[in-house]
Amino acid sequence: MKEVAVTGVGIVAPPGVGKEGFWQNIREGKSFVSPITRFDASAYPSQVAGQVKEFDTGNLSPRLLKKMDRFSVMALVATEQALKDAGIDLAKEDPYSVGVFLGNTLGGWLYAETELRDLYQEGRNGVSPYNASAWFAAAPQGQISICYGIKGYSKTVVADRAGALMAVGCAVREIRNNKAAIALAGGTEAPVTPYALLCCTTEGSLSRGTYRPFDKERDGFVIGEGAAIVILEDMDSARSRGTTVYGSITGFGTSCDGANRITSDQDGKGLARAIKAALDNAGYQPGDIDYICADGAATELGDVSETKAIKAVFGDYAAEIPVSAPKSMFGHLLGASGAVDLVGTLLTMQEGVILPTINYRTEDPECNLDYVPNKSRSKEVNRAIVISRGRGGINAVLAVERS
Amino acid sequence: MANIEERLQDFFARFLDLSPAEITPQANLRDDLKMDSTEMVELVVALEKEFNIRLKDGEITNRNCVGDVLKTVGEKLG
Known part of the structure; x- marks a missing residue:
């Protein structure tokens, strides 16, 4: 059984876009939860979230961006970071030996609920045709595979808040069993939307203000948005090409x-x-x-x-x-x-x-x-x-x- | 027609985030401009708004070149 190395990481999260900014901010123990500004959340019991501010979308064209929900965009940006970090050019790899494994819970809800609103207000012509491929949970997997020409076995795992780890677990199995040479694994989520926040609220697990895990005065969690991707490959291959190895998933x-x-x-x-x-x-x-x-x-x-x-x-x-x-x-x-x-x-x-x-x-x-x-x-x-x-x-x- | 041709060229350039030089009458929507089926749907709605015309289902989606679209839009505008 092969040893699974992590050779690259990419992250788009409230504390930072990119591992350096992310790490510098979280190691200081600061809070990156703030009042929701993207829409009027004043009628919700929970009015705060971890929000990703404006971020550079790199080489993604406006033509492509308008077809995607935020959760796909964040996943693509994190993927590009991770591949660069690992020093991998997928154009030089066998596309059939590369897979994408992502976790997600809600799908592209900002896109979906906006278009549903337009459907009921404006009728059929008010709805973007891109909604068909933007809203569903596997959309980021599809966009990443198209963007990089990936053709190997891939999977989107919808397992609520355990989705990303489940996806990484699936990827680990593929590398271990020599079914894939490189796996892009992680998760993406964009829940700072009116409907998604409502669903999280009615579930009954959201805090009214402060996220205090394990504290006697806890009152639930706060939602956050972002994406994280790791590059997994066989340890021997990673070492033979002399790349930095963050660690192994054992x-x-x-x-x-x-x-x-x-x-x-x-x-x-x-x-x-x-x-x-x-x-x-x-x-x-x-x-x-x-x-x-x-x-x-x-x-x-x-x-x-x-x-x-x-x-x-x-x-x-x-x-x-x-x-x-x-x-x-x-x-x-x-x-x-x-x-x-x-x-x-x-x-x-x-x-x-x-x-x-x-x-x-x-x-x-x-x-x-x-x-x-x-x-x-x-x-x-x-x-x-x-x-x-x-x-x-x-x-x-x-x-x-x-x- | 020349005026419509310029407007249409500008419209396609904005719609597809391409340079106007790439929008020639011979440009095939699918093969040259890489338009997928969902973009074709959006194209029809956007053309209706841009030129204040009504297009029937299939009237544009089955056209192959920018020149075909120009002809259809030109006929609608009389």
């Missing part, structure tokens, strides 16, 4: 709670199975892990059951492992969140700095792990896990190792 585990259509199970047993599966897949013992990048949904059930799951797998050692939710700084990117957390964890291992859980004030007796409150911490991290959890009890866990 394990993947997934499970379903089968408990509730919205929430996770009460005791975290489903997540514990996924964590254990990822550790087993990587050949790790619990004591091998130096850091856990948590899902940190900031709902009572979510935080408590995640804490229980970590304790169940790591036992007494759980108290010694830093567990943080960096998304407290920029919002929950839903189907892209796992990819952003993966990039953050790879940079954590590279830089020796663990990202904090910000807005943490009040300890919850039921959540009593080391959540790295409010400030980054210098610490060597050699092995870590990244956790993502979706509505309805979907769990995905990646194990990663420093190179």
